[in-house]
Amino acid sequence: MSGLLDGARQGRGGAALVEGEPGIGKSALLEEATRDAAQNGFQVLTAQGVRGASEVGFSGLHALLLPVLDRLSALPDRQRRAIETVFGTADGQPPEPLILQIAVLSLVEEAAATAPVLLTVEDLHWVDPSSAEAIAFLAPRLGAVGAALLATARTDQALAAAAFDTRVLLRPLCAEDAHRLVTERRPDATAAQRDRIVHESVGNPLALTELSVSTTPVLAARPARRLPMTRRLEQTFLADVTALDDRTRRALLVAAAGEDAGPGELSAALARSGLSPADLTPAERAGLGRLGSGFAFRHPLVSSSVYDSADAETRRAAHRALADVVRDEGRAAQHLAAATVGWDDDVAARLDESARRADARGARTEASAAWEAAAALTEAPGVAARRLAAAAETARQAGDVERALALSRRARPSAVDEATVLQLETTEWMLSQTVVVPDARSADGLVDVAVSMSDPEARLELLVFAAVRWYILQDAAPVAERIGDELARSATPDQALREIGLGLVQPGRGLDVDTALEAFRGPLRPVDGILLNCLAFAAEEARDLVAAERVWTAAEHAYHAAGRTGDEATALCGRASVRLLLGDVTGGMADASQAMHLSDQMGLGIVGAMAAAVVARARALRGEYDLHRELVTAAELRGGVPLFARVSATLSWARGIAAAGEGRDLDAVAEIEQTAANAPIALWAGADLAEPALRSGRPEAVSDWIAAAEAEADRSGSDHLRMLVLRSRALLADGPDAEGLFEQALAHASSADASVDVARTHLLYGEWLRRSRRILRAREHLRESVPVFRGQGLEPLLARASAELRAAGESDSAADCRDAASVLTPQELQISRLAATGLSNKAIADQVYLSHRTVGAHLHRAFAKLGISRRTQLPVVLENR
Known part of the structure; x- marks a missing residue:
């Protein structure tokens, strides 16, 4: 413990969880650490878990941060609003958990800027889940903060235990x-x-x-x-309780049932039970607790022994008394539920309302639990299913995937109204976009549900879900035809949504992206996140990469403004993949790295896997093969088994690029052929097939791709695809035919919007011209390629182009220059670019989900790497590099 405090004092904070059975000495150790910290100038922030109080979301976090809430004004606006909203001091949309958690970290950093901080959380296993989640986020992130976090919990009972790098297990005395x-x-x-x-x-x-x-x-x-030690200790305390008179035992039971009650509430509940606070005096004399602001039990096991030894009816009477007097509606509803046997629609309605209030503050775990409890007390199966559906959706939003899925599956058999069915299908469909869902409904199955709907809007939404499912999994063609037929028959005023679905399953149709985007200009509905993603996919399917990037950017901006970090991660990942295709390798890598960061924080396995696969491809393009392999492994670990086809194909593409760069041409051909697992990925990956296929003596491997890509270029009118097809034909051609094909390919370059692919075409043409001893023309094309490769940090291609230029008798005058992307990490580059636009550290922090002090640390490192000392130098140095 002294090492933990010493580290915090020196700005190297940390966290430790002290675990052990009841009575082993956890509290004593915490008290000693608190006393030591207070004597050495620490600010001490404390919270105490209370048995039975975990239904009140953010109560533990509020107690922990209360002494430093006066520092909220120092936080970036969005982070400040997140804390104010969950604590009920301001109205607003409930924040995403990640925004709140970063806000908590920022607030601790602010407090630690003036004096070291010790945060103590006793009985973490009893802290409300929303607070525990924030504490778990904090635990591993104090390494550069002058703050220490010390928590206690019963062995293996704290949900947040895994977040603590240091776990101290207290063992029995010898x-x-x-x-x-x-x-x-x-x-x-x-x-x-x-x-x-x-x-x-x-x-x-x-x-x-x-x-x-x-x-x-x-x-x-x-x-x-x-007996287990807990039971033996409870029996010891119970023996002391049994020796007390009946009124005192009943008063103790009310105090045990209402440990979270204030002194006025406890007094009123005692009065409702025909008792008074004076009835607790004998218990105080017996050393079982202390009467003050409420009744503080000497040890949690005293409380549990009193509560657990009472008969069920006596316990219910205590909860009824508390329900009548507790002022907080949510806590009152929980007490009322504990006093109820069997179905009771009135109590269920109060729990339902309690769930709505918790959800409005962002306490989604507690809201989900309240809706589940309400369902258990609801007599009508359909109404119970509706409440279970709400519980499942809030559990999904809270990141509790397993529970969300279990609740959804429980609700399905009793779901009778279309709104509930749609909610359940939406919840499971959204889960399936980010994690592997066992027995997820197929695209064909979604169509079956859709056609059973009488509401045309519900039917349309489900058909679009089916279209996206088909697109991502690249299901059988007859399924696409069925989806398209049903969409064409849909009678709905929402033509934009219908066009999105048709664009996915019938890519030959035209797609008016700008018109479709107009449907999302107002405040986002919950389902709009999915639909915006669908529009981006439809643009990709139409091979309009510029439009796709525009949609992903609009989606990212909308999600960021709405605080929907999970959706934002998806949009960043989608834009990253498109940016790589357009030739913005550094921008795509920054997007994908940020998507990985957000996905890891939120447990979005599939999104994180796809983002890691995109970064792996970028690293391979840059010749950073060791980092590439690390990211391939990271993607596989995040994606689960089996990998989504889109993730698997992207990884095969990345491995193919790396294999070609390392001279393993047969491996490169085999890997790129594996991209056929996902047709949209394979369409673009095939352009990397011709060179290794020729070098390994397998030119026939390219022919199938050329035929498919040529047909798709004709269908979509994509100049980018036409250029790639003609370039590959040029590589395969003999003699003078190659020149004409290269010229035709470059004729499409001005409309291709793909800088790296255009530069590669110039490089390949320049190489062919030099080999043909047409040196002057070769130089022209090689010169075109070099700045692009250098600007994106593509070292293998840059080295190749520079070598060709030297062979053509011309040196690369900027050969020793290194671009910013090659010296900065993706996050440093992202933050530096934002700073170059004039944004403050606080504004940048809101953009990239970091504390403003962490942003400052990243900029400090970036300045050192770039050799500058002032913010005003950033625009120039980033432009020049």
Whole structure:
């Protein structure tokens, strides 16, 4: 613990979780660390988990941050609003978890800027899930902050435990230390009594203490079997409780059932039960707790022994009394639910309303739990299904994939109204876009559900879902025909949505992207995220990459403004893939790296896998083959088994590029042929097939791709595709035919909007011209390629073009210059570009989901790498490099 505090004092913070069974000494260790920190100038922020209080979202986080909320004004606007919204001090849309978590980190950084901070969380396993999630996010991210986080939890019971790099398991005392403690606590005990206490306590300090001082005959007889330590301690405390009078025991039960109640609420609940706070005085004298602002039990096991030993009806009476007086509607509803047996629509309605309020504040885990509890108390199966559907969707939004899927599957058999069916299908469809969903409904299955709908809008949405499913999985052609036929028959005023679906399954149709984008100009609906992505996919299917980038950019801006970070990750990933095709390798790599960052924070496995695959392809293009292999592995780990076809094909393409760059031409051909798993990827990847196929003596491997790509170029009118087809034909051609094909390819270059592919065409033509001893013309084309390759950091192609120029008798005057993309990490480059536009660190922080102090640290490193000292130098140095 001292090492943790020393590190925080020096600006190298960290987090530790102290685990162990009840009574093992976790609280004592926390108290000692708190005392040490306070004496050494630390700001100490504390939160305490309370059994039964986990239904109130963000209550633990509010208690932890309350002393530093006066620093909120120092945060970027969006981060400040996120904290204010979840704490109920401002109205607004509930923030995405990632935005809130970064805001919490920023606030801790602000507090640590003036003095080191110790955050303590006792009984983390009882902290509400929304707060625990924020604490889990904080734990591994304090390495560059002057703050330490110390939490306690029962062994393997804290959901957030895995986030702590340091986990300290407290073990029982050895026999010698146990005997010493018993002697201190009970010096008059005989040797036999001491041995018995040590034997029964199994080294647990609390058990040793309690059994040493207990006045009840709990050791009179040896039990037939040894009970778990928790139960033995509860029995020890229960023996003390049993010795109290009936009124005091009943008052203790009300206090145990309402540990989260304030003093006024506890007093009122006691009065409702015919009791008063004075009835707790005997319990205080017995050392079971302290009467003050409420009743503070000496140890959580005292509370649990009181509550668990009471009969069910007595417990329900205590909860009824609390439900009548607790002021918070959500907590009151939970107490009322605990007092209810069987179906009760009135109580279910109160839980439903409680869930809505929690959802409005962003406490989605608690909202989901409340909706599930409401469903359990609902008599009508259809209404119960609707509430389970709401629970499933909020669980999905909270990132609890397994629970969301389980709730959805529970609701399905009872779902009778179309709104509930649509919600369930939407939830599972959205889950399937980011993670592998077992037994996910097929595109054909989605059509079956769609045609059963009487509501034309619901039918249309499901048909578009089916179209996207078909497009991503590249399902059988008859399925696409069925989807297209149903879409064509759909009678709906939402023509933009209908056109999106048709654009995916009938790519030969025209697609008016700008008109379709108009449908998304207003505030985004929940489903609009999917539909914008569909529009981008439809533009890609039409081979209009410029339009696709425009849609992905519009989507990214809309999602960012709405705080929808999961959707933003998807849009960044989509734009990254398109930008690579357009030749913006550095921009695409920055987008994909940011998508990986967001996906990892939110557990979006499939999006993270696709983003890693795109970065792997960029690294291969740049000749960074070791990094490329690391990213291939990262994509495979994130994507699960089996990989989505789009991810698998992108990885095959990346491996093919790397193999060709390393001279493994047969491997390159085999990998690029594997991209056939996803036809849209294979269409563009085939352009990288001709060179390794020729070098390995397999020119026939290119013919199928040329035929397919030529047909697609004719269908779509894509100049980019035509250029790639003609370039490949030129490489395969003999003698003078090659020149004409190269010239035809470059004739399409001005309309191709693909700088790297155009530059590669110039390079290949220049190489052919030099080999044909037409040196002057060769130089012209080689010169065209060099700046593009250097600007994108494509070292293998740059080295090849520079060598050709030298062979043609011309040196590369800028050969020693290194572009910014080659010296900065993708995140440093992204932040530097934003800073070059004049944005402040706070504004950049809102853009890239970091704290503004972390943004400053990235800029400091970037300045050193670029050899500059001022922000005003960034535009020039980034432009020149």
